[in-house]
Amino acid sequence: MTDPQDNNFGEIAEPKPAQTESGPGQSLRAGRLERGLSIEDIARQLRLSVRQVTALEEDDYSKVASGTFLRGFVRNYAKLLQMDAAPLLQRLEQSLPPPPPTQTISYPIEGIPFPSNRDHGKRNLIIGVAIVLALLLLVYEIYRGSEANIEKAPSGNVESRVETEQTSDASLFEAPPEITADGADIAASAGRPAASEPKPDVQPPPVRSASSPVVPAAPQAAQQPAASRSADAPSRELADEGPGVVRLIFEGESWVEARDGKGRLLLSRVNARGTEQVLRGTPPFSLKIGNAAEVKLVYNSNPVDLTPHINVYGGTARLSLE
Template identity: 35%
Template sequence: MENTLTDLSGLSGTESVGAILRTTREAQGLTIENMADRIKFSVRQLEALEGNNLELLPQGAFLRGFVRSYARALQLDEAPLIAALASPPLSTIELGASQANDTVLPSISATTKNNAYILGAAALLVVGLGIFLLTKPNESVMSKVTLEELALPALEAASSVSASDSQVVEASAVVVSAPVVVVAPLPVPAIAKAPAVTPAAPQSIPSVPAKSPNVVTPVVVPTPATAVSDAELALLKRRPIHIVFTQDSWMEIVDTRGDVLLSRMTVAGSEKWIGGRGRAPYQVSIGKVEAVKIYYRGREVDLSQYKQGGVTHLVLE
């Protein structure tokens, strides 16, 4: 026992925890299935811990409790193993330092010189554009404006489209002085007589409200009487976990076999009875801890110690 503790005192990081546990288990002649039955964890979780795949396991209190149970089952001192979980590997720190020495920081003088070149080029572009606009004769600009206004064929096409389009073209046609073409769209507003047909339609609408009282009465009928029978309720209450949702909240419960017993958003006022024989310990994750009350084996679990406003993880053993 003393030799094992002295060996564990030299742990430097999480990379040694899984190897120590696996080596000790094999030295005692135990299989991974034997350990799973002894500490009530799944084989998949033990393989992840011994293989140092800690990202596959829940972190925090669950991981520390997992390592503590494993170490006690192998008669090891759990303190060095748990302390090794919190210390980062030295190899990662050394690698980051070597990379930091090889990086080349950009020169401040080079960046300021590039900025000066960009600003100078932009200033020259603005000055050249101003000189071009000042030296450009105004006659060419006027000629372009008059050419754009002489789009007479557009007036003939607009007269056959609609009354709204003809009014828009009419504003630009006055400048071109084409009065003969402008007169043609005037008879088009006669089409506005079509809306006179619409008042006849509402005459049939008053007959509809007379039937509305018949529709109101069936609304009172829906009373979901699909309640759980007394026998089913007694069967549910024999399950060890009883959850009462006082507010809407997401919740997930995974048993020792890795089976997901609950993973959903549940509305306020609902109750759940979950679990069974041989399924403990349970890994519980709560999205809103103040929204639920948990009763485990007939006793209420104290959730006031957990911080509100985030996902809460706990283990029911």
Template identity: 30%
Template structure:
């Protein structure tokens, strides 16, 4: 078994940092963490980092900083498999199937457009020709057929006149009009539930917040007033920055999160895993 597969998560991080000649203080500045939090990761003291979601987020960011694949290190934190996966640089290129080549996709789209446009144009022109021929045939039939004599009903007393008018206006075999359905009778559509995880924050005082999802998209960025609250839905992991964090309370999917281990001065910065 190789030396890398026997090493702990903290030893792998420390060896990679020392091999690149990076000081602990530089890592703390670049990750926006405290010196003791970097040392805790390199000594495998993950319990001192708070809840597991914070520890996993710190390890993920540290591995990316050193150019390591974070998933292999996170798997070791959950319990190493029988054959641990070797840690490799995260920037290693991955071969793609020729079926996903953008040139192939563009070529197929070009062929589809080249075939579809002539077919649509042909059908459109033929529909106009057929419509024009139908209109000309109708005009010719109207000029050849003489108008039929319209029978004049015999007018009797007032009651007979009324019955003749009603018979002329309403055909005998006309179906009875269906009652109109009252407006709003349909069942209102039920809104679909929001997908992903939910972050809920409450603010005892004014606090600035920034929250990004797994794709790096900014989900929430604003100054929140005192007494306000906000719910953020998205896909983890979340990158979270909370100003005046001592006056804020957070729950993650209903679980309370202690922000105190991550407050540097007045600002808390951390990553929330799944």
């Protein structure tokens, strides 16, 4: 038979496991019950769900946001219950699993080339060359576009423009006909004295034999050049204004290059102010006129407006006359 005291001694000798508090959940639950609040009251005041409040009291952090948000929930819960949040946060840190160790990834930098001043210089040089090439290409496209925009001036269009511009250019182009008329009158007046000169008394030559040559009368031979000169003056004026004739009147210094339909170079020179050029050839005529604003063009006795053909970048007119 055993002694009761021995049984009591045995019960006292058995060690009891120490109760350890794993997290702040039990303290928060005890504080809530002490103040007579329900889980719904806490959830409404903390603006949390009932599930999240229950998870905090059960230390089930898988249902609650971790990290900074979890610490904020515990701090707000303790503040609502008027409890000290510092020991609760300390117990929270002890109950949380340790964060995984961070791995530092190192990359070798020996083989990574760093840009040097020489590389910057090469890059700037390449950029400069690209800019220069772009500018040259732009200039070429502008010149190419001006060449492609050469418009032809048919004779029918020339005649229609003559009717619309007759009033504005009448004073400019009335002078040549007057000069032509005066030249014709001068030539005619020069021919009249030659015809009205008294013929010298010519005695009949002595009778000669049939074998002797016959000498023509000298006064008749002298009258023929005078008559031919008087007839050539109006014909020359008409030739300057006839078909296939290009007339250029320069009111300022201008360089002109002209070719006819056969590719012959009719004119290529700088023309002074106040001069004129008359070109004859086979249509169509190809004209390049510098300083075209100071040049008047007449084709087949009709004035041609150069304004639509003038390039705005250089003042050069390029056109074709058919």
